[in-house]
Amino acid sequence: MYSLSETVERKFESSIDVDGWEILSDDGWQPITHIHKTIKYVKWILTTETGKYLECADTHILFDENYNEIFAKDCLPHETRIITDSGFELVTSVIETDESENMYDVTVDSDTHRFFSNGILSHNTTCAGGYLLWYAMFHPDSTILVAANNFKAATEIMDRIKFAYEELPPQIKAGISVYNVQTIKFDNGSRIISRATTADAARGLSISLLLADEFAFVRPTIADSFFTAISPTLATGGKCIIISTPNSDEDKFAEIWFGAIKTTDEYGNEIPGGVGCNGFKGFTCKWDDVPGRDDEWAEKEKNKIGHDKFEREYNCKFLSADDTLINPAKLLQLQGIEPIHKTHGQVRWYQPLCHTKTYLVSLDPSAGVGKDSAAIEVYSLPDLCQVAEWTHNKTDIPNQVKLMQNIIKYIYNEIKRMPDNRGDPEIFYTIENNTWGEAALVTIQEIGEDRFNGIFLHEPKKSGGGRFRKGLNTNGRSKNLACSKLKSLIEGNRLIVHSKQLVRQLKFFVGKGESFAAKIGEHDDCVMATILCIRMMQIVSGWDEKFEDAMKNTFDGDDDDFEPPMPMIFG
Secondary structure (H helix, E strand, O other), X not given: OEOHHHHHHHHEEEEEXXXXXXXXXXXXXXXXXXXXXXXXXXXXXXEEOOOOXXXXXXXXXXXXXXXXXXXXXXXXXXXXXXXXOOEEEEEEEEEEEEEEEEEEEEEEOOOOOEEEEOOEEEEOOOOOOHHHHHHHHHOOOOXXXXXXXXXXXXXXXXXXXXXXXXXXXXXXXXOEEEEOOOEEEEOOOOEEEEEEOOOOOOOOOOOOEEEEXXXXXXXXXXXXXXXXHHHHHHHOOOEEEEEOOOOOOOOHXXXXXXXXXOOEOOOOOEOHHHOOOOOOOOOOOOHHHOOOOOHHHHHHHHHHHOHHHHHHHHHOOOOOOOOEOOOHHHHHHOOOOOOOEEEOOOEEXXXXXXXXXXXXXXXXXXXXXXXXXXEEEEEEXXXXXXEEEEEEOOOOHHHHHHHHHHHHHHHHHHHHOOOOOOOOOOEEEEEEOOOXXXXXXXXXHHHOHHHOOOEEOOOXXXXXXXXOOOOEOOOHHHHHHHHHHHHHHHHOOOOEXXXXXXXXXXXXXXXXXXXXXXXOOOOOHXXXXXXXXXXXXXHHXXXXXXXXXXXXHHHOOOOOOOOOOOOOOOO
């Protein structure tokens, strides 16, 4: 066993008090209280694009362009940009030498503890893990888990805790028995453990205190499983600190955050202490909380990284960090509503039916084995409004098709019995004919198309012949064109979306390669069924002038070589 005093003695060879000395920082000249001569460390040399250089230890703390702390050894040449007295500069080289030298720590008496060394902004200490260290030393037999979105980040947090540990004065230090990359164990029975955030990271631990770092950037399915595993501990008195830059307003971090800032109970009374309805208390730190930042600085940063990223990174706005199909600011405005009623078990209806409207019904089939969901969407023309929706991941393909048939029949019968109706309801339907669509096509053939109360829409026939397949596909160019139309319709406030599930999926519908798909761990079945309806709108708008007029602001100029086919009915 060894104690903190032995560690400190090894780090500093000598210290001197200074009075009246100052050092330049990014927020002006700041007083120095002490200068410490360290033991010998391996020397690293870092250089920047303008020739600035710094000789330092591997864990000397610098600041990247977002004021995040970063060790010198972790700066990536030609990738990392750090803050200097001339602005942001690209690191051009980071070299570990074979020399060891005494170095000097400067204690800066300021709130930020930052200073320029050879023109490069540095930090003389870090206190990110100060609370965790205090808790471990003054609460015997505690287990503290540090969970970050990856192992490297978890290790860096642990390094900060170790740094704070080594800087403590002897009179409050605690003895330690284990001191390695992932674990610090104290002689009072407490321990601090660091791990990457996985579904099982907390299992097997009786946690007294949890620190979850950058939780919004943990894969959604893992975040849900991790929090489910830790919830019993929190429910019996465990403490939890969650830190993150916002990502989406639909992930687990957002769910916890919005609960934390809802500070009224079910009757509208304020909860004492400003605590949220979920027991968490929310704090934010925005760009103007950092000394030295003004409107001019903010404007330059917006011009450099863009408005949306600035709002997310510096103003803590819940805008997606991914390249979503729909503009993040627009996604933030989308709000789902509760269905007005349900039919056929779980078909959610958001709008009453009307005999003057045309209805589009689409099916995006799935295997029905508990993984990806099948989805049915219903939209109306000419108002471009979502009318109904159904999803499920355990309904087999024949029953998916039969449900679509029953939805079409329900629309047909409801409109037929309306007193003002003067003819047959106009209903079009289709399925995605990719992958599982072949089985759905077989089911339609077995049922008989004449038993569907609508017109089956298909892919336009290609010139030169070729194999014809019923239904519509959402691959390649056709998918991208439909995605483009979906984007312009929603951002232009033309397409009215009501489903909360569809809104959520749109927030995770991101760029992948040359197209768009669900973010890893999410689903896009409702989005893909909607895209099928968009393709149907393309076709139907070519037959009826009133539909063409309703969508001309969006569709004019798109895909000039697209020729909508005439409706086909196959027996």
